[in-house]
Amino acid sequence: ADLEQKITFDPPKYVTFKPIADEQIKEVIISNTYNQAVMFKMKTTRPGVFKMKPVFFALQPNQKKAIKLHYSGCxxxxxxNLKDRFSVIMAIVPKDAPADWDVEKVWEDQKMQVELADSVKRKVLRIHYEGYELPADAPEKSERKSKKKKRGSKDDKSIDDKKVEREKMAAAAAANALAQVAGQPQPFPHVQPIVYIVYQGLPPKEEIEAK
Incomplete structure (x- = not known):
């Protein structure tokens, strides 16, 4: 089953606040029914207006946690703003995470980005203001940025591999050329010699006419 189906939220779709100037605090309870530990990161569209406590945390299998959602008021x-929302980013805890690991540091660790990208999901909790229409459901999306990073790192690796291969071939061809000049057998007979073609351009117009 997908990770997003194994993580439950109460309330499941939106949090309701009153559009008044008073500060308000609500809770969302996040439960992990998955068979592996899952790490989380909380986000919001307006960090100056909404606060989440905690922002970074992890849940072991069958564990749940109440997250405080603070609204500074309207x-x-x-x-x-009827487009206000919270986003919950979640991913399976990497197997090679250190024993004394810190959730925030793991999220920011570039070495673990590739492993995280395989399981990262986003859950959107929309904000409903009393007296206004309920917010429309948003389709759940996986973290495309992380996947792009993963693809990018793979592409970078393939480019580096090709560069190394070209350098190896050039070195082998050079060794063959030196051996040939010295009248010795070529150490890399399977490597084709590199032929450099020097283009000197057309001769001057006067020279052509003279011929």
């Missing part, structure tokens, strides 16, 4: 006469 100033009088100001219409709330």
């Amino acid at each position: 100033p009088d006469g100001v219409k709330p």
